[in-house]
Amino acid sequence: MPTLIALAGLPGTGKTSIAQALTRRMGAVLLRIDAIDAAIWQVDPAREGQGESYLIAGAIAVSNLGLGLSVISDCVNPWPVTRDVFLTAAAQAGARHLGVxxxxxxxxxxxxxxxxxxxxxxxxxxxxxxxxxxxxYLPWCDADLQIDTARTSISDAVTRIAQALG
Incomplete structure (x- = not known):
């Protein structure tokens, strides 16, 4: 079953490194919010921090989940409202959701x-x-999985996420 793995964490916690390694391992689709933001800001620098990138990523996630592909969202994902974008996308596509x-x-x-x-x-x-x-940034108290990257290598984090998927 396709799964949307929604990562969250402050910059510098290892999201992109883990997301890229997990994407390679799973053959999933990577949705990197920084890449979406960079494209938006090149068109209109005044748009920085406006949040459209989460809605764009959610729509792209639904499309790919609907094709049977798992999706990994690589973003700070700082609040319940941003996390709900990905939870809703998974529900719309009839896919699983794993919050990390x-x-x-x-x-x-x-x-x-x-x-x-x-x-x-x-x-x-x-x-x-x-x-x-x-x-x-609000801690994600009800995330399915929390990983401390100060104590966990990238490969071990990927393994933990893969194990959580079953």
Missing amino acids: ELICSDPVEHRRRVQSRISDLPGFRVPSWPEVLARD
Whole structure:
């Protein structure tokens, strides 16, 4: 059964690295919100932070789930309303939904990751450490799975997610 795996977590927690490795392992469709945002901002820089990218990703998810493909959403996914976009997309397509929150419990490591990031997307600016700390992010208390990337390697995180899928 196709599954929508919705990742969540602050920048620098390893979402993109895990999403890419999981996509390769599963042969799934990757929906990277940063790529959608970068394209929107190239057309209209004033649109930064407006949230259209979540609705676009949800619509693309429904289309791919309907084709029988699993989908992985790679995004901060900071609030219940953004998480509901993916829950609704899975329901609309008759697919499973797995919510995975990634955290980095080691603040020194988290800061190092954020400060060493370089954007691989034209038009996308990675956030600074103060911007990450100031980010409005609500912990996902009822996520199906929570992974601490300060203590879990990318390959082990992918294995845990795959095991949660059954």
